[in-house]
Amino acid sequence: RLDSQVSAGGLPAKLINGGIAGLIGVSCVFPIDLAKTRLQNQQNGSRLYTSMSDCLIKTIRSEGYFGMYRGSAVNLTLVTPEKAIKLAWFFILYLCLWSQVIVTTPMEMLKIQLQDAGRIGKRFKEMEENQYEIDRGQTAQRKLMPETVVPGTAPTKSPTAMQLTRELLKEKGIAGLYKGLGATLLRDVPFSIIYFPLFANLNDLGKRGAEGPAPFYVSFLAGCLAGSTAAVAVNPVDVIKTRIQSMNRGSTEETYSGVTDCISKIMKNEGPSAFLKGAYCRALVIAPLFGIAQVVYFFGVGEYILSFLPGN
Template sequence: MADKQISLPAKLINGGVAGLIGVTCVFPIDLAKTRLQNQQNGSRLYTSIDYFVNDVIENVCFSLSGAAVNLTLVTPEKAIKLAANDFFRYHLSKDGQKLTLLREMLAGCGAGTCQVIVTTPMEMLKIQLQDAGRIAAQRKLMPQSVAPGGPVEVKSPTAMQLTRQLLKEKGIAGLYKGLGATLLRDVPFSIIYFPLFANLNNLGKRGADGPAPFYVSFLSGCIAGSTAAVAVNPVDVIKTRLQSLTRGSQEDTYSGVTDCIRKILRHEGPTAFLKGAYCRALVIAPLFGIVQVVYFLGVGEYILSYLPKRNN
């Protein structure tokens, strides 16, 4: 059923708070996912989840690379994604009747399209910061890949330094590199995720109009999130590769989505598109489980109820 009314400010607050809490909980796994997806044959450092033992545990502070960017931008990103889905579901419903599957998918499509405004620059900056440790480790462990002239110590840039550099060299387009691949990932993800979550969540509702218990929303978010994440993982690999600015000397560079697909198939084979899939599922499942529970707690409505109402 569609809600009788929708408070967009409250939904935006709910989405922002939900995103902050969810991303904080799963960020280390997201770091592993990015590095696994970015490594290419001939320069592989991580072959499995032993990444956590060999890298994260040995350098815990560095494992938070990109966390500040993610935590800063995930608030508007999740706010837009979740609120937009509710907004489109509300306006696509007919007289409060249950949405058809097609309309649920259209609402998800709208939400996925809206979110890339924030998602693309967020992912662009996050990937550079997350992958810096992999490049540094590769140069230490694979001296044969170091360029002539000897090893060069590369300091990890900050998010602000990266932003200024990209804006100076390429303008606003620099922050939106990989926009097409981000759309190809986020739109199908939302088309799969939101209808699946809504229907799973409805199965656990108390009565026709009653809310589902929090654990039902959590499990529904986990199942729907992991399903959608694995389904779009090949595009996520492409997006990650396209948005990575720094590479090892033996690693391919890509001019676009088609070039990326062709080179991955030629040099690494079809299985390369599944790199990081299990890490991505481990990230998205609890992330969206937590996000949906927090979102449906109605923090935004609670906060707005205490604000003074303006008299017209």
């Protein structure tokens, strides 16, 4: 159980543990998260990728190796408080839930724009090249953010997270950064309800005796299994959140005004299976994230760091 790992460091140590776990986990699995975002944003008639591996291969070919890490800077910057709060939620449940969403929503809002930029740019480029071949005398002009591509010209450089933030604040105010807040809550509350009890019970199965803690590898496996199970269970809401938070669309792609509108249009145009898009990618992202988190907790990294402070 998590409460068996609480030491003298208390909540500060848990916040440090969560932050370190988030940094390590995100660094390891970010390309898979990028593939998840691009697969979830694909609509009928605008499919570029057939699978996670196909998405990653095409991303490397068209955008280079570092194309797989679009949006990683903003995620690595904000994942420390986000994961720290999520993994310390037992102590101040209600406050932590809202605090986490306050950090998570703008973080994912910015990350999704940066991750999906390559898909939008590639899709638009293919459409423009097809049109260019059909009628060489006409060149479609279309304003896209963050990337505009016209045949025969180089693509403009994608904006940074800071540029996107300034543009959102200028055009829509603080609400622009919190688009999809409701969908984020609808995803994260059920995730926590599924993850934490499932992890605690799985971890208890590997305990050494009645009182002894489970070995670190048991905590790792329990975190992976509980995390992937919870991730797949809430994937339909994650698809909705991703679609709502994506600002850029091709001319044939739907836009959404809210959660119910998104559900209705996906059901009508793509069918129920669309809600499972990116599910296995999300499971592959979340499993090591929470497995690593539990190992960091097991070894008490935060407690060890705090032990060097005066008075400890």
